[in-house]
Amino acid sequence: MxxxxxxxxxxxxxxxxxxxxxxxxxxxxxxxxxxxxxxxxRQAVYLHFPTRAELLIATARYVDEVYEIDERLRKSRNATTGKERLSAYIEAWGNYLPCVDCMASAFLAMPDDDDAMAAWNDRMAEVRDGCLAAIEALAADDDLTASYTVEQATDILWMLLSIQNWQLLTVKCGWSQADYVSHILEIAQNVLVKNC
Amino acid sequence: MxxxxxxxxxxxxxxxxxxxxxxxxxxxxxxxxxxxxxxxxRQAVYLHFPTRAELLIATARYVDEVYEIDERLRKSRNATTGKERLSAYIEAWGNYLPCVDCMASAFLAMPDDDDAMAAWNDRMAEVRDGCLAAIEALAADDDLTASYTVEQATDILWMLLSIQNWQLLTVKCGWSQADYVSHILEIAQNVLVKNC
DNA sequence: CGCTCAATTGACACCGTGTCAACTTTACAC
DNA sequence: GTGTAAAGTTGACACGGTGTCAATTGAGCG
Structure with missing residues (x-):
């Protein structure tokens, strides 16, 4: 072949x-x-990828495949209670973030490329879907705080788990990866879980 | 002249x-x-600013001057209690973020320019100083939760007030500016203030 | 009038992306 | 083996954006 x-x-x-x-x-x-x-x-690269943006998109997919992020996140859905599911999701995604940090930086550095931004937004939308699922599980157990709607709580969790926040706390503030995960988890529970 | x-x-x-x-x-x-x-x-611009990066830096300073952000933040230091100071700071900075959104995007879009990034990091470091002052005021009143050190609490407040989080919640999630400020304030109090 | 300094015009170098044409290499099919 | 087609190589080029330079114009002022 x-x-x-x-x-x-x-x-x-x-x-x-x-x-x-x-x-x-x-x-x-x-x-x-x-x-x-x-x-x-250099020219041979263009035999396989039409543009730099497409190459970056393909690289991001490749990294996802190698780390099997889909499977990691799927496992977090097996948790029985909403609370367990929240922490499983935060742990799974939070520990994946350092793996995709370099990809995120590359995408965020080319905000004027429509293709790249569309691909990036798609990925982020998937993360938000995961957040939504976790919040809905929490709401189903009646463990979601009354302060926020499901949508608002999802937005807040999505915000907490953004790559920018990971970069800020670990790279700029010098937090260890373990500290990052445990404290973000603590904050999320504090803000989103009822009587906590 | x-x-x-x-x-x-x-x-x-x-x-x-x-x-x-x-x-x-x-x-x-x-x-x-x-x-x-x-x-x-186009060439005349270079008679006043040596590079694009320097122009952006000067523009950011100009925006700061016009909006008198220094004075706005100084006022937040007049609050008597730590709790009041925390909310005053969050309100002052949170309501300034939409004004500097465009500048932030411009800086974050050129991460490989050392001068621009240094200028940006300086600005962010000043914000962190403001966060630190607010947290210290809270600690002085013994109203800081025992979960975090002063440094950690400062990092968390800094994270909550980052421009990226503002962009996420308002631009991508469609929150109103008022919702943004009130909910970030609520989260900060929930996470950082003792018996809240 | 003459000087100075801001601004203009046109040209150019540099760098990175993306394209193209012509040639070479590789591998498989017959 | 020989022929063919795909993959890869080299060298060249267009384009767009930044930054530089030289020569020139024009306004203001002693």
């Missing part, structure tokens, strides 16, 4: 892009840098 | 930059766009 080789190169490029983004925290990840890392010519 | 004319043009440019950033929510604010808005040639 010819396509085998093509797929192999494609994955090589994705790995290279991931590595470059991961290593150069806030440096410029040019197409030429990624190509060099992948051991091919 | 010759410098009068120069200062006048300088301010014209700053106003133009402000307007362009404000109007084009996530469009490209090129030097040529700003120059056109100011009614001068």
């Amino acid at each position: 010819m396509s085998t080789k093509k797929n192999y190169t494609r994955e090589t490029i994705l790995k290279a892009a991931w590595k470059i983004l991961d290593e150069s925290p806030r440096a410029s990840s040019r197409m030429s840098d990624i190509a060099k890392e992948a051991g091919i010519s | 010759m410098s009068t004319k120069k200062n006048y043009t300088r301010e014209t440019i700053l106003k133009a930059a402000w307007k362009i950033l404000d109007e084009s929510p996530r469009a490209s604010s090129r030097m040529s766009d700003i120059a056109k808005e100011a009614g001068i040639s």
Whole structure:
């Protein structure tokens, strides 16, 4: 099969892009840098990805696959009570955030690219769906505080679990990953769970 | 005085930059766009500001001056009790955020410019100082929850009041400005104030 | 009048993205 | 083996945005 080789190169490029983004925290990840890392010519990258934005989108998907984030989040839905589900979701997503930090930075650095922003917003919308499911489970147990509607509580949880907040607390404030998860969990419970 | 004319043009440019950033929510604010808005040639902008980054930094300062944010925040320090001071600070800063949203977006869109990021980090550090002062006032009244150290509580308040959270709740979730302020205040009190 | 400084025009270098054409390599099919 | 098609290479180029430079214009002022 010819396509085998093509797929192999494609994955090589994705790995290279991931590595470059991961290593150069806030440096410029040019197409030429990624190509060099992948051991091919800059132009060859365009044989597999039409634009830089598409490459980043594909890389984000690839990272998701490698870390099996879908499965991680699905497991958090198995919790029986709403409270357990809330903490399982926060723990699952909160511990995934450091893995996608580099991808998030790359996307947020190109806010004027419509394709990239659409892909990013899709991903974030999925996270909000997860938040909504957790909040609804909490509401079903009548454990959701009366201060907020389900929508508002979802928005607040979504906000707490944003990558920007993770970056602020861990990168800028120097919190450990464990502190981040435990304190965000504490805040969420404090704000969203009834008689807590 | 010759410098009068120069200062006048300088301010014209700053106003133009402000307007362009404000109007084009996530469009490209090129030097040529700003120059056109100011009614001068693109090259003339460089007679007043060496780089685009410096222009943005100066524009941010100009916006601060116009809105007299320093004075607004200073007033929040006049509150007598720690609790009052916390709510005064949240209200003052929270209601200033919509004014600087466009500037924030501009800075966050150029994360690889060292000068711009340094300027932005300075501004954010000042906000954190304000948070720290409010938390210390709370601690002085023995109204700070025992769950966090002063530093941790400051970090949490800083996180809650970040521009990214404001953008998320108002722009993406559609919250009104009033809802934003009141709910962030409620969350902060819930999380940070003892027996609340 | 002559000086100075702001501003203008037009040109250019640099850099990164994306495209194109021509050529080479690889691998498989017959 | 030889032919063919796809993958990859090199070199060149257009485009857009930033920043620089030189030559020129124009207004204000002693």
